[in-house]
Amino acid sequence: MASLNNKKLENILTEFMQPHRVRDFTVNGMQVQGKDTVTKVITGVTASQALIDAAVAQQADAILVHHGYFWKNESPAITGIKYNRIKTLIKNDINLYAYHLPLDIHPELGNNVELAKLLGITVRRGLEPWDKASVALVGKFEESISTAELTQRIETQLNRAPLVVDAGKPIKSVAWCTGGGQSYIELAIEQGIDAFISGEASEQTIHLAREAGMSFFAAGHHATERYGIKALGEWLAQEKGLDVTFIDIDNPV
Known part of the structure; x- marks a missing residue:
């Protein structure tokens, strides 16, 4: 080793x-x-x-x-x-x-990119068009899916049932920010995106989603941010030959 x-x-x-x-x-x-x-x-x-x-x-x-x-x-x-x-x-x-934040935004194995891989989202661009290193991303599903289908996909992949606001419309475009990125929902609303995924929800986030007619998913701060650090460790083991072990300390938030 x-x-x-x-x-x-x-x-x-x-x-x-x-x-x-x-x-x-x-x-x-x-x-x-x-x-x-x-x-x-x-x-x-x-x-x-x-x-x-x-x-x-x-x-x-x-x-x-x-x-x-x-x-x-x-x-x-x-x-x-x-x-x-x-x-x-x-x-x-x-x-x-x-x-x-460097792990959140990393284009190869960041938290946002890894979440997209898990949920079958194709990354298109940053949600913040003025920032080359956007903390939140925008993407799309190959085929439109329902809120119920995306809810089930999140629960299956992250082993955690998300908090959901169902706009009752098909979801094609989606924006997301892992962890405590719920405030980015306002940018997603301005850009007419169908759904927003984050780790957490604030009190006002629910009202914004409901009033904008946007589906919203709070999938857990910890749950959405397991995968970047795990991927970084795997990269370190593969590229540098170190003995690397990922340990998941459960956190329901």
């Missing part, structure tokens, strides 16, 4: 993910430094205590996630839950790497 220097691994990931393409509200790349040599990597959606403990149990050298630490406007103090997580990483000499 191959090994890489931890800084070299960060360079490889950053070159591939290109975080400069999008303005983010967290640190992308290495967030906590660990041992110099990385052979065993654990991937997961969020750097929770449960994921860290699983990595410790598997004697991992690094953890690679979508949701890491050090978010804009959060307290910089390393106390409480954040302290316990970081303490466990440092005590066990585990590197932590995180890529947030």
Whole structure:
């Protein structure tokens, strides 16, 4: 099994993910430094205590996630839950790497692209026409489908029943943004798209969908964002020969 220097691994990931393409509200790349040599990597959606403990149990050298630490406007103090997580990483000499929006928008294996593959959507363009690195996408189904059919497809592929607003019309065009991207529904409405899929729903999202006559699906923040980080880990294993294991820490949200 191959090994890489931890800084070299960060360079490889950053070159591939290109975080400069999008303005983010967290640190992308290495967030906590660990041992110099990385052979065993654990991937997961969020750097929770449960994921860290699983990595410790598997004697991992690094953890690679979508949701890491050090978010804009959060307290910089390393106390409480954040302290316990970081303490466990440092005590066990585990590197932590995180890529947030760069993983959402990646054109080959990002969260949005991977969700499209699962649901049979052909990607056409970004929902934000003025932004080359659009966080939300627009696509289409090969044949129009009903809200009930898309609901069943989401539940089957993501193993989670979505929250649904049914406009009662066939769905051909669709826009989507994984995770907490429900606010993009307003752009989708402006562009006359048939349906919108996101991870979460806000109170106003339901009213907007109903009043616009648009079908809407909230398929789960965690559930819609499993697949980008899993694909990134698989790429790392295939291209660089590292031992990579994806661990899914269940989250109903």
